Amino acid sequence: MPSFDEIVNELQGKINNETIEAFGQAGFERWRNPPHRGKPAKANYEGASTGGCGETIRIFLYINDDTVCDAGFATDGCGSSMISGSMAAELAVGKPCDDLAAITGETVLEGLGGADCLPVDDQHCAWLAANALHEAVGDYYKQTVKREK
Numbered sequence: 001m002p003s004f005d006e007i008v009n010e011l012q013g014k015i016n017n018e019t020i021e022a023f024g025q026a027g028f029e030r031w032r033n034p035p036h037r038g039k040p041a042k043a044n045y046e047g048a049s050t051g052g053c054g055e056t057i058r059i060f061l062y063i064n065d066d067t068v069c070d071a072g073f074a075t076d077g078c079g080s081s082m083i084s085g086s087m088a089a090e091l092a093v094g095k096p097c098d099d100l101a102a103i104t105g106e107t108v109l110e111g112l113g114g115a116d117c118l119p120v121d122d123q124h125c126a127w128l129a130a131n132a133l134h135e136a137v138g139d140y141y142k143q144t145v146k147r148e149k
Contacts, residue, residue: 016028019031019079022079022118022119023079023080023083023117023118024113024116024117026112026113026117027083027112027113027117027118030082030083030086030087030112031079031082031083034073034082034083034085034086035086035089035090036071036072036073036085036086036089036090036093037072037073037074037082037086038072038073038074039060039072039074040060040062040070040071040072042062042069042070043060043061043062043070043071043072044061044062044063044140045060045061045062045063045136045137045139045140045143046058046059046060046061046135046136046139047059047131047132047133047134047135047136047137047138047139048132048135049128049129049131049132049135050128051077051081051124051125051128052124053077055075055076055077055078055081055125055128056075056076056077057073057074057075057077057081057084057085057088057125057128057129057132058073058074058075058085058132059071059072059073059085059088059089059092059129059132059133059135059136060072060073060074060089060136061092061136061137061140063097063140066096066097066098067094067095067096067097068092068093068094068095068096068097068100069093069094070093071088071089071090071092071093072089073085073086073088073089073129073132077125077128078122078125079122080118080119080122080123080125081122081125081128081129083112083117083118083125084108084112084118084125084126084128084129085129085132087108087111087112087126087129088103088108088129088130088132088133089133090111091103091107091108091111091133092133097137097140097141100133100134100137101134101137103130103133103134104127104130105123105124105126105127105128105129105130106126107130108126108127108129108130109123109126112126
């Protein structure tokens, strides 16, 4: 009879294999250890977007001199939401705020390796992440305009 640890290890192996099949190796690695997870200590702007399934992606930005110096994300959604939020945050870092409007769901998918990197039913998560990023930039512009008045 297998031990508890052997059963757990076998089950984890199956989960890992299914995840690699769904997201590819790069997506699997990003899911296991997502870059930019959490709110950066100096984050001064944020935005959120909620999808039809009820999942929310939040993007946090630290902006200085009109450039994104650091970014992070949080989500209460599925693995595809996590992977997409991570990529949207990564794509924002180092860019001037005016360039962030060009980041779309398609850009997020391309950053992840193309449309095949997420299951078809989950590809909306890439657009959700891009929308959250746009909301965070909108927060920056709203606060900047208020300070300038």
